[in-house]
Amino acid sequence: MPNRPEVSDDVVSGREPGAPVLRGQGAAVAAVALGGALGALARWGLGLAFPAPHGAFPTTTLLINVVGCLLMGVLVVHVAEVRTAHPIVRPFLGVGVLGGFTTFSTFAVDAQTLLATGHLGTALGYLAATVLGSVGGAWLGLVLARTTAGAR
Amino acid sequence: MTAVAGLWVALGAAIGAPTRYLVDRALQRTHGTSFPWGTFTVNVAASLVLGVVLGGAAPSAVVSAVGTGFCGGLSTWSTLGYETVRLAEAGERTHSVLNVLMSTFAGLGAASLGLLIGAGAFGP
Numbered sequence: 001m002p003n004r005p006e007v008s009d010d011v012v013s014g015r016e017p018g019a020p021v022l023r024g025q026g027a028a029v030a031a032v033a034l035g036g037a038l039g040a041l042a043r044w045g046l047g048l049a050f051p052a053p054h055g056a057f058p059t060t061t062l063l064i065n066v067v068g069c070l071l072m073g074v075l076v077v078h079v080a081e082v083r084t085a086h087p088i089v090r091p092f093l094g095v096g097v098l099g100g101f102t103t104f105s106t107f108a109v110d111a112q113t114l115l116a117t118g119h120l121g122t123a124l125g126y127l128a129a130t131v132l133g134s135v136g137g138a139w140l141g142l143v144l145a146r147t148t149a150g151a152r
Numbered sequence: 153m154t155a156v157a158g159l160w161v162a163l164g165a166a167i168g169a170p171t172r173y174l175v176d177r178a179l180q181r182t183h184g185t186s187f188p189w190g191t192f193t194v195n196v197a198a199s200l201v202l203g204v205v206l207g208g209a210a211p212s213a214v215v216s217a218v219g220t221g222f223c224g225g226l227s228t229w230s231t232l233g234y235e236t237v238r239l240a241e242a243g244e245r246t247h248s249v250l251n252v253l254m255s256t257f258a259g260l261g262a263a264s265l266g267l268l269i270g271a272g273a274f275g276p
Contacts, residue, residue, distance in 0.1 A: 021177045029170045036169020036225040037162040044161045044220050048154070069233035076234060094230070095173050100165045104227035106220075108199035108259035109206055112267065115260070130229070131252055138233035 028091040035096015043101050055119050057126060058110045061103065066133040068102035073141020082149040102134075157216040164221020168198070172226050187247055188235040191228065192255055198227035199259040203266020208274025 043064055050060040075094050079085035107130055114123035176190030202223040205215060232255055239248035 021174060025174070025177075029173065032170045032173045033166040037166040037221075039169075040161050040165030040221055040224050041158060043224060044158065044216075047220075065229040065233075068230040072230035072234045073237070091173065096169055098230040099172060099228040100169050100225045102229035103224040104195040104229050104232060104255070104259060105198035105202040105223040105263075106227075107229065108195075108256075108263040109202045109267070112203070112260050112263040113206075116264070116267070127256065131256055134229045134233035135236045135252055138230070139237045142234075142237060 027088060031088050031092035032096040032099075035092040036100035039097040039100025039102075043103060052110075055114070055117060055122070057122050058106075061106050061110060062126065062130055062133065065102045065107060065130055066137040068098050069134040069137035070141040072098050073138045073143075074145040075141075077142055077145035077149060081146065157212065160213050160216035161221040161224075164217040164219075164223075165225030166221075168222040168225025168227075171222075172228065186239065186242070186244055188231075188239075188251060191231050191235060192251070192258070195227045195232065195255055196258045196262045198223040200262040200266040201226075203263040203268075204270040204274075205266075207267035207270020210270075210274065 046060055046064060052058045052060055072094060075090070075098065079090045079094070111123050111127050111130075114120075114126060172190075172194045175194050179190040179193055180188075202219050205219040205223070210219070232252065236248050236252045239245075239251060
């Protein structure tokens with residue numbers, strides 16, 4: 001089995017347990033800030049190009065979150081499992097770009113607003129599609145990347 | 153103006169994303185469990201704040217900077233989805249299912265509370 005990180009590690013930022021929170025984090029924080037801004041701009045641009053009308057199914061946010069999860073799965077395999085990338089790559093692309101691209105807050109507020117305005121079917125469909133699509137997307141990304149990288 | 157709104161989004165996310173990174177580091181260090189409390193915490197907090205922003209009549213610059221930028225950068229689905237799969241792969245099926253369900257229901261509750269606070273405090 002390849003070099004899989006333990007669950008108790010902060011597998012996304014690559015931190016070893018017990019490490020200091022702030023010390024030595026200047027470069028990583030800057031990379032996360034820059035990556036987060038780029039990811040958020042991409043999400044914002046897609047929202048402008050494909051806006052969801054009031055009460056409609058939030059397709060754009062759903063696809064952003066599913067694609068972001070899939071790319072996260074692929075990324076982790078390529079920076080931590082089949083090879084070891086430069087330590088700044090995971091904070092920049094994983095925590096920054098993909099973290100800034102995907103959004104949980106818009107998902108929660110949109111779903112809550114659909115529920116509160118009587119769009120029950122749309123709300124439940126959106127909740128189920130996001131939860132299953134995001135978790136399934138991350139799983140698919142991991143499996144596809146491991147298969148194509150020959151890790152299994 | 154669209155270009156100015158983009159600057160607000162970028163600025164908000166440049167603060168929100170590192171905040172998520174540092175909160176996650178701090179919580180994962182103090183809560184030495186396999187449950188991803190860091191991601192859970194930032195997602196629920198961001199849902200609450202976004203609810204307040206969208207529940208009230210916030211100016212569009214605030215919606216861009218705090219809502220789309222900061223809350224979007226603070227919260228994440230990519231890490232939540234990935235950590236959920238990692239827990240399942242490690243055999244922690246109960247934690248895996250709890251992680252995604254607790255996040256979803258707590259996020260909905262926080263968004264609901266935030267919308268109420270926003271409408272009450274900053275409503276038209």
